[in-house]
């Protein structure tokens with residue numbers, strides 16, 4: 001009779017598969033072609049760690065099978081959602097860049113309204129491109145409710161948030177956050193527009209109903225062509241993940257998506273220097289904005 005097998009902690013340990021240089025190149029090229037996001041050689045460990053976790057969930061033993069699954073598998077469309085979610089960085093918070101909001105409140109809103117008056121359009125179109133979990137888009141909705149609506153009750157607004165990660169868009173639509181998201185939020189806005197319950201921070205309905213969230217890959221030319229006539233685009237902390245070629249493509253598409261007289265904001269650490277000469281640059285204290293003239 002054979003001895004009963006003893007399952008030890010050691011025998012349960014499943015070593016994580018290794019991402020070979022060849023498969024790293026294949027995955028990196030695929031991700032780049034699909035999303036514009038480029039992983040430098042020194043970021044191999046990031047892909048290995050993040051996709052490695054997905055391999056464990058799927059019970060897959062190697063990266064080669066995973067690469068085949070996302071490129072050719074029957075479930076490839078479904079799996080790409082998880083891949084895009086795994087590879088993107090979604091750090092964000094409410095009122096992330098106060099200098100941009102000040103520029104908007106003190107000068108740009110008046111100019112956008114004047115342009116709308118000249119064009120005879122009573123609606124402002126705003127887009128948070130690469131919205132992550134929605135804090136940026138909801139911040140803009142709060143600014144509208146606070147600064148614009150009381151002065152111009154007839155003025156309509158449409159605010160869109162888009163992202164490549166479907167999972168993060170679910171969070172955005174729910175509008176329920178943790179403390180980390182509200183860390184920069186002025187108390188006045190927190191008290192007025194957020195309901196705090198059991199350490200969860202819920203967006204009030206009056207804010208929520210102003211914002212619509214949709215899937216959009218900023219690197220997808222077809223999808224980008226549908227985005228037109230925006231007066232204000234916030235594409236902050238997204239371009240940093242692209243190489244120069246994909247930045248040029250995405251920024252050129254953003255330009256086409258804007259109305260004349262519209263403004264583009266990018267992240268604090270980002271610049272359009274060497275990427276586009278199409279915009280007029282306007283400097284504000286601690287921030288710049290790019291105008292489509």
Ligand SMILES: C[S@@+](CC[C@H](N)C(=O)[O-])C[C@H]1O[C@@H](n2cnc3c(N)ncnc32)[C@H](O)[C@@H]1O
Pocket residue numbers: 035036037088089090091092093096129130131132133136162163164165168216217218219235236237238241267
């Ligand atoms: C760091 S977050 C920035 C969130 C917000 N804009 C802010 O500044 O706080 C970057 C977001 O860009 C999204 N992203 C990255 N590549 C993208 C692409 N090709 N198309 C659409 N969204 C993308 C990521 O999923 C992520 O949610």
